[in-house]
Amino acid sequence: MTSKAFLSCNEAIADVFDGATIMFGGFITAGTPTDLVQALVERDTSNITGIANNIGIGDPLDNLCEKRQLRKMIASFAIRASGARQSRFEEQYRAGEVELELVPQGTLAERIRAGGAGIGGFYTPTGVGTVVAEGRETRIIDGREHLFELPLRADFAFIKAHRGDTSGNLVYRRAERNFNVTMATAADIVIAEVEELVETGELEPEAIVTPGIYVDRIVKGERHEARWYP
């Protein structure tokens, strides 16, 4: 079979276009596709709608703000409630230069899952009675109010795993899975960065978490020691 392996992140993302919607896996320091994001910074792609759990100080995603590549973020964690240092994203958000759609984390994950799973929409109790519900369709099911939520998809997903094979099968280390697993199912083109790239057949079938058919391209990145910024 034709290998899905690319030799560099630059080549793997060469067709990402201005105005694209891109999902970015990762949760703070775990499972972040650092090299793919860096390639995107270098590529100068503009007008991006990003979908990610978080964008904050120290996140590779925040580097996209340096050259103002982001038009909008859909995220669950972006602006700190506490008054600590501001990320570049936060600065641009406060200056009205970038848009933010804040979504409860579980709703974000479930909307992405629905996008990948062919679910047309779903009802969740999360967000009822809050600003999230403003102007939104609700429905009482089994005596409890629920919000209607639509699926979320993207043109591209940039994800990170620990090991992968040339067919795109992926294995994650510890808490690396987070949004990577679901995002792999919900984008037209899925690009995976792995620390170790092996031949098909080398991964234990029972250990594979992301089946290869979800992944279009795979590229070996470096391990970046990331730190936590309290």
Place this chain on the structure above:
Amino acid sequence: MTSKAFLSCNEAIADVFDGATIMFGGFITAGTPTDLVQALVERDTSNITGIANNIGIGDPLDNLCEKRQLRKMIASFAIRASGARQSRFEEQYRAGEVELELVPQGTLAERIRAGGAGIGGFYTPTGVGTVVAEGRETRIIDGREHLFELPLRADFAFIKAHRGDTSGNLVYRRAERNFNVTMATAADIVIAEVEELVETGELEPEAIVTPGIYVDRIVKGERHEARWYP
């Protein structure tokens, strides 16, 4: 911590009551909780509503028909389109002695997932334009007709895994996962049968598929070599 291990299947299912709704994991020969079902046969529990992928010739579940313990089955595969030998369930179904709610397999799996995941309901394109849609609520989403489906839960789930620990963590062998993984999330009391029961900490964290908090009781069963009945 208090161990969730039970010494026998009989003890593990001792509080299953007449009229209970019970989910049964397994898919034909793979991942079937054979010893738990056999204990249920011996217990003589009656008026059961069963939820399972399939019930047919050679399935342990079909043994529940011997003493007419089943009132109703919710399943995706129960009556063969071809004219092969009939299961006892099929005989009783044709005689009008047991009820059958036939559900598309993916809808069955997704309804159980919704039941375990706190999703109030969802829309699927599956079943549109078929008898499954008769009298049902539909909705056009993104130009495509969808059916509204409600979550499914049960009083008990009987599931099977290959290995488990005394905290309830489960690891499956090959295609054993099927409905077991999702059913473990969607019943008030979840009882797992495993071929090998180990101490907490012996299973590799990355290999665990069903987190122990979903499982209430765990019991060591025997490996039963099952055959396929074409």
Place this chain on the structure above:
Amino acid sequence: MRPAGIPRDLIAMRVARELEDGMAVNLGIGLPTQVANHVPEGLTVWFQAENGILGYGGIAPDDAFDQDLINAGGQPVTLQPGACFFDSAESFAMIRGGHIDLAILGGLQVSERGDLANWMVPERGGGSIGGAMDLAEGARRLIVAMEHTARDGSPRILRECTYPLTAPACVDRIVTDLAVIDVTPEGLVLREAAAGVSPGGVQSVTEPSLQTADDFREMTF
């Protein structure tokens, strides 16, 4: 008189020519199952079994039966390098979400609009939906592999299905013992016929009218 068709194994071989490198393919119970044994040399095809396997190979020999390694029809299968396992909810997320490139299903009836009926014979009652409705809605492309006529010689390709539907307007191509027929917005198009079978011969056992493709030719395997 009904023209003589090709044997079932040749239907599977003809369908196998639809496979492309890297495709994710689901094979329905019965005739479609045999397609796994005819993958053209050099291609890697990811066969998906809706019970939770991606990357199974052919049907396993009887003495290698592993009860935990079966396809959705319960038959023992082998594993290819790169195979993996998942649960049913994930499996149907894969199917419903459009990640299966091709589903090859058996059929009882197909209408000229591509409606498929394959889960219930009303005279017999009951029926089993299994994964068929999800596959018919979710797969990117759907090929039906079946005998061209019922045992009594009556057509199975009809203007309207009389059996309960699996899904409306879902079939892309029909491969039978007599012909390869495409469902198009303009109606059914006869693309190929078995050796020695004329377009008129196929039409004589097909209820809706068939257009013969410009590049109509003999079925090859």
Place this chain on the structure above:
Amino acid sequence: MRPAGIPRDLIAMRVARELEDGMAVNLGIGLPTQVANHVPEGLTVWFQAENGILGYGGIAPDDAFDQDLINAGGQPVTLQPGACFFDSAESFAMIRGGHIDLAILGGLQVSERGDLANWMVPERGGGSIGGAMDLAEGARRLIVAMEHTARDGSPRILRECTYPLTAPACVDRIVTDLAVIDVTPEGLVLREAAAGVSPGGVQSVTEPSLQTADDFREMTF
């Protein structure tokens, strides 16, 4: 004058007494995080981090930092025997589906009906919802751990929250540096107060009126 309260670490210790053997518990960012370091001897508690861990232990020492083993606040954690990992969709299925016995969240404001506001300070704008809304809806029991008053001494337990809500009527118990207060259908009930703090002292910095429980007593740890 505001009564003197207990230090934050003692709040965490008091909350830790709510833990029971075998419970699945989610700890919010900030003060609640410290609860993991005060699990009573002999209990096994399954701490869930919504980024995909069940069974983490205390906060890891700084030199043992593993970027792939963090809690939802980004802090490095350790693993207990029996721990496992999963993805975010599965994690919130666990939370939303009622499989978390207890969530311990930080709070900015709590109303007398148990409404919680903890994700946004309107004067500051923006805000971060994170997993708080799902936890507030999904956990079987919710304890808020917070300072009893804001920095300017104004009450955080109010008749109505003025900040945007995380969820309405979700809080079961409030543990502060001054008191343990239950949200009941009959209103707020003062169960415990810190040593040297009277019911009147707690009431003086609490907007809605408090009923004093029959078995009112001093907080112990």
